[in-house]
Amino acid sequence: MTLPSSFLLQKLLLLVGAILFSVCCATQLRAQTTTCSLKLADLPPAAELFGFQLGMTAEQVKVRFPHIAFGPIDDFGVSRTTTNPDFTTDLDKTAFAGVRTISLDFLDNHLSSLWLGYESSYKWQTVPDFAAGISQSLHLPNAWESWKMRGSRIRCADFQITLSMVAGGASFHLIDETAEKTIAARREAKAQEDMAAAEGESEISEILADRQSKVYYSDACRPATEVKEANRVVFRTTEDAEKAGYKAAKKCQ
Numbered sequence: 001m002t003l004p005s006s007f008l009l010q011k012l013l014l015l016v017g018a019i020l021f022s023v024c025c026a027t028q029l030r031a032q033t034t035t036c037s038l039k040l041a042d043l044p045p046a047a048e049l050f051g052f053q054l055g056m057t058a059e060q061v062k063v064r065f066p067h068i069a070f071g072p073i074d075d076f077g078v079s080r081t082t083t084n085p086d087f088t089t090d091l092d093k094t095a096f097a098g099v100r101t102i103s104l105d106f107l108d109n110h111l112s113s114l115w116l117g118y119e120s121s122y123k124w125q126t127v128p129d130f131a132a133g134i135s136q137s138l139h140l141p142n143a144w145e146s147w148k149m150r151g152s153r154i155r156c157a158d159f160q161i162t163l164s165m166v167a168g169g170a171s172f173h174l175i176d177e178t179a180e181k182t183i184a185a186r187r188e189a190k191a192q193e194d195m196a197a198a199e200g201e202s203e204i205s206e207i208l209a210d211r212q213s214k215v216y217y218s219d220a221c222r223p224a225t226e227v228k229e230a231n232r233v234v235f236r237t238t239e240d241a242e243k244a245g246y247k248a249a250k251k252c253q
Contacts (some may be wrong), residue, residue: 112179221252
């Protein structure tokens with residue numbers, strides 16, 4: 001029995017649809033599972049970074065940007081600076097064409113964060129266009145994910161890049177994740193140190209003294225009778241009490 005041509009056409013269309021659906025699902029699955037294993041050392045120089053590379057020293061940055069002023073170094077080894085090429089005197093503006101702002105973070109005198117704000121007239125004017133363009137320049141895989149409000153982010157072995165739109169122009173932020181972990185560890189260590197110091201201070205015994213008899217008592221040696229409130233004097237250490245003219249009570253000697 002010969003099947004109608006319309007039936008064969010319907011079966012063919014269903015088969016093609018099933019194949020296209022499978023290809024589409026496989027493509028989406030690959031996009032969702034794509035990861036970036038690149039390291040900072042793998043990133044090539046790119047014109048869009050204007051000569052900056054994470055890891056370069058402040059002195060190397062100074063060669064690139066002679067009139068840049070660095071901020072003070074904090075307790076964790078971090079310093080920051082922000083500049084605008086348009087308002088920097090004696091600078092070749094053509095070397096930074098399209099750049100509105102440059103923000104640099106340093107850890108132990110090495111560049112750990114590069115934030116570039118581009119003019120609205122820059123060649124890539126949307127986040128998707130910037131992601132596609134910078135991926136080609138830095139040899140990044142298609143592992144971008146949504147980030148904050150209409151931004152994109154890619155996380156690799158030891159760095160991450162975020163893209164967003166600020167004041168009508170693209171914003172590019174390259175971050176050294178190893179440096180960020182170092183800073184976080186130093187902050188945590190400092191917090192624990194401060195907590196331990198505070199606990200230690202709270203455990204220090206006060207030195208009770210008698211203004212009338214000019215003697216003092218340590219925590220392990222208390223007076224036989226309570227010192228009257230009008231005569232009570234409290235010192236932090238025995239040295240402070242003795243400097244003030246008090247002597248240890250006989251029972252405490």
